[in-house]
Amino acid sequence: MLKRFDTLYGIDLGTSNTVIYQHGKGIVLREPSVVAIRQDSGEMVAAGTEAQAMIGRTPGNIDIIYPLMDGVIANFDITSAMLQHFIKKIQGRAPWFRSSQVYISVPCGITNVQKRAVEETMVHKGAKKAVAVEEPLAAALGAGLPVDQPIGSLVLDIGGGASQVAVLSLGGIVVSHTVRRAGMSLDQDIIEYVKKTYNLAIGERTAEEIKKQIGSVVERQKDKAIDIKGRDLIDGLPRSLRLTSGEIFGLMDDFLATILDAIRVTLEHCPPELAGDVVERGILLCGGGSLLHGLVERIQAETSVPVHLAAEPQDCTALGAGMMIDFKREGWSRGNAIAGRNAGVQAEEEPLRQDA
Ligand SMILES: Nc1ncnc2c1ncn2[C@@H]1O[C@H](COP(=O)(O)OP(=O)(O)O)[C@@H](O)[C@H]1O
Numbered sequence: 347m348l349k350r351f352d353t354l355y356g357i358d359l360g361t362s363n364t365v366i367y368q369h370g371k372g373i374v375l376r377e378p379s380v381v382a383i384r385q386d387s388g389e390m391v392a393a394g395t396e397a398q399a400m401i402g403r404t405p406g407n408i409d410i411i412y413p414l415m416d417g418v419i420a421n422f423d424i425t426s427a428m429l430q431h432f433i434k435k436i437q438g439r440a441p442w443f444r445s446s447q448v449y450i451s452v453p454c455g456i457t458n459v460q461k462r463a464v465e466e467t468m469v470h471k472g473a474k475k476a477v478a479v480e481e482p483l484a485a486a487l488g489a490g491l492p493v494d495q496p497i498g499s500l501v502l503d504i505g506g507g508a509s510q511v512a513v514l515s516l517g518g519i520v521v522s523h524t525v526r527r528a529g530m531s532l533d534q535d536i537i538e539y540v541k542k543t544y545n546l547a548i549g550e551r552t553a554e555e556i557k558k559q560i561g562s563v564v565e566r567q568k569d570k571a572i573d574i575k576g577r578d579l580i581d582g583l584p585r586s587l588r589l590t591s592g593e594i595f596g597l598m599d600d601f602l603a604t605i606l607d608a609i610r611v612t613l614e615h616c617p618p619e620l621a622g623d624v625v626e627r628g629i630l631l632c633g634g635g636s637l638l639h640g641l642v643e644r645i646q647a648e649t650s651v652p653v654h655l656a657a658e659p660q661d662c663t664a665l666g667a668g669m670m671i672d673f674k675r676e677g678w679s680r681g682n683a684i685a686g687r688n689a690g691v692q693a694e695e696e697p698l699r700q701d702a
């Protein structure tokens with residue numbers, strides 16, 4: 347139960363970004379889920395934004411690691427160290443409040459053992475209670491969908507490493523389908539295209555910038571252009587280049603087809619009543635990848651189902667995770683549907699203090 351002085355956190359541990367919501371304060375942290383590790387000692391040199399700035403610029407003895415690659419926790423120790431770093435950052439000098447409760451949204455692909463381990467890490471760091479929650483449920487709740495009602499809602503979350511489609515009803519996931527095609531794979535497609543077409547090697551961050559600025563799944567009325575820099579693959583020298591939206595337009599078709607297929611597969615496995623609700627009420631789009639230009643219109647056109655973009659597509663999961671406590675407090679079936687399946691980990695004795 348939430349006591350009056352309990353601090354409540356909702357954490358979205360995403361493959362690309364970690365977002366932390368604090369009850370009463372709003373979003374208190376938004377950083378990339380990336381760390382820089384020294385090869386010889388395994389020591390963490392930097393995490394988050396600082397580590398991101400190092401991508402493509404590290405000396406040979408430092409590795410850049412996305413510990414949550416492809417929607418699973420690829421490296422648990424590093425994930426845990428990164429989380430600790432973020433928690434320390436939002437707390438400043440204050441210790442991890444003994445009376446804090448943490449609801450943490452974890453990627454869909456992780457195992458129950460890993461879920462438990464995430465909860466235990468939080469409690470070990472001093473949280474009174476930690477509960478791992480399912481990502482689509484948190485996203486839908488944060489976006490204001492009536493997930494507790496006997497009504498089908500479809501959520502399409504396009505993240506960095508994976509895209510997930512889920513149909514929710516009565517506080518639970520009825521069917522879901524995940525594909526390992528999301529924001530980062532588009533960046534890779536762009537890298538490949540520039541390499542093949544112009545013999546120019548570009549980095550991941552440049553590719554992401556191209557995608558954000560001129561990428562689109564609908565033809566733009568007015569062509570947009572971006573100037574980029576890379577390394578010529580023939581003479582090895584730096585070279586710049588102007589890319590236009592028109593020329594990379596077709597590049598996103600394959601990605602779109604994968605997403606549409608994931609929606610179709612999910613609806614096929616969905617009980618007819620709920621599928622009917624979805625067709626009527628529409629699809630909720632969230633995650634950073636949903637900001638790709640034209641995606642909402644295009645999915646709507648291809649599926650003939652109304653598509654809505656979440657009000658805060660990159661924050662709704664953290665927000666929803668923070669709202670899970672209300673589900674628990676109300677206690678009936680919807681609370682049980684969530685809490686019953688996963689009661690979380692509770693500190694047994696005095697919670698440990700965070701290291702100074
Ligand atoms: N304006 C934009 N247009 C297209 N893609 C975007 C935009 N903003 C962010 N993204 C992409 O969103 C992805 C990250 O989304 P996010 O929901 O934070 O991922 P995750 O849940 O996996 O951490 C990245 O691949 C990023 O490039």
Ligand SMILES: [Mg+2]
Nearest residue numbers: 360505633663
């Ligand atoms: Mg996410």
